[in-house]
Amino acid sequence: MSKNIRFFFIFILGFTVYYLFDLFYFKSIQFFIKDLLHSKTIAHVLAYTITLIPLIITLKILFPKKGILDLFSVNQSIFKGFSLAFIGTLPMLIGYAIHFRLSDSINSETLFINTVSSAFFEEIIFRSFLIGTLYRFTRLGFLSSILLGSLLFAQVHLYQSQNIVELIEIFAITFLGSVFFAWVYFEENFNIWSAIFLHFFMNLYWELFNVSDNVSGNLFGNLYKLLSIFLIIGMIVFHKKKKNHPYHVIWKNLFIKSKEVQS
Known part of the structure; x- marks a missing residue:
């Protein structure tokens, strides 16, 4: 597998995982945290943060030597x-x-x-x-x-x-x-x-x-x-x-x- 093909395969796969994770689980995570902490604001932020995990993993796989803040x-x-x-x-x-x-x-x-x-x-x-x-x-x-x-x-x-x-x-x-x-x-x-x-x-x-x-x-x-x-x-x-x-x-x-x- 060439470098470019590998890059786009991992990139597309990573975003697809994120998209499906967000589509099917964002609301559930948000409602769970809201019931637990009784805060709509915190629930929204934490749900977004959790669903970002596939994107963070994708970037670290693609660029292991770069910092996530820079990426x-x-x-x-x-x-x-x-x-x-x-x-x-x-x-x-x-x-x-x-x-x-x-x-x-x-x-x-x-x-x-x-x-x-x-x-x-x-x-x-x-x-x-x-x-x-x-x-x-x-x-x-x-x-x-x-x-x-x-x-x-x-x-x-x-x-x-x-x-x-x-x-x-x-x-x-x-x-x-x-x-x-x-x-x-x-x-x-x-x-x-x-x-x-x-x-x-x-x-x-x-x-x-x-x-x-x-x-x-x-x-x-x-x-x-x-x-x-x-x-x-x-x-x-x-x-x-x-x-x-x-x-x-x-x-x-x-x-x-x-x-x-x-x-």
């Missing part, structure tokens, strides 16, 4: 990721404060799960592992690396509606959101905290204000989100030009890289 990209600057995300999402915060009222049905546990927990674990699973591993350690280019992860990321958000039109909108928005988060993650030199905090703040402002019942949103909800996205892109481009740093994502490596990109 998940969580050893990067938290402050840098926070700063980019906080400043970049200010248009959402200001715009939503102007056009929408604060939600009168905020539950602290639900808020934590939909912001902190979801942002952290979804970025670790989809951007760090499923997309990041392929882009960082294989010759797959940007579009080739993000396709599967972004499709799955969009699919897991379809629970938000039963309406066909809204489902199409939700799928398209979350798919493009995954592409954007991946681009930020790569161009910030594989700092997953940038994507985590972006995900966190965008979810937080959506939850704090009466914007929409689901991610499909509305005119002003999506307008201020787009303004934040443009600001973040502008900040990254400005910083790269100022520091004369090269881009990771260029036309030449959209599908196949000429050589492996290492973090």
Whole structure:
């Protein structure tokens, strides 16, 4: 078995095991821990942590000499990721404060799960592992690396509606959101905290204000989100030009890289 075939076999097998484990046992683990500890928040975090085990094992098999923190990209600057995300999402915060009222049905546990927990674990699973591993350690280019992860990321958000039109909108928005988060993650030199905090703040402002019942949103909800996205892109481009740093994502490596990109 060649090195590349072995890599993709282990990678796909590892993610498949994780996916089935999560699909069939996540809720059971969550309910068990909730009954044991009487905390929905702790149950959600621990259930996510336990179901991550197949991904951790997969990475250690593929890269036995690398640290797991490096492989998940969580050893990067938290402050840098926070700063980019906080400043970049200010248009959402200001715009939503102007056009929408604060939600009168905020539950602290639900808020934590939909912001902190979801942002952290979804970025670790989809951007760090499923997309990041392929882009960082294989010759797959940007579009080739993000396709599967972004499709799955969009699919897991379809629970938000039963309406066909809204489902199409939700799928398209979350798919493009995954592409954007991946681009930020790569161009910030594989700092997953940038994507985590972006995900966190965008979810937080959506939850704090009466914007929409689901991610499909509305005119002003999506307008201020787009303004934040443009600001973040502008900040990254400005910083790269100022520091004369090269881009990771260029036309030449959209599908196949000429050589492996290492973090």
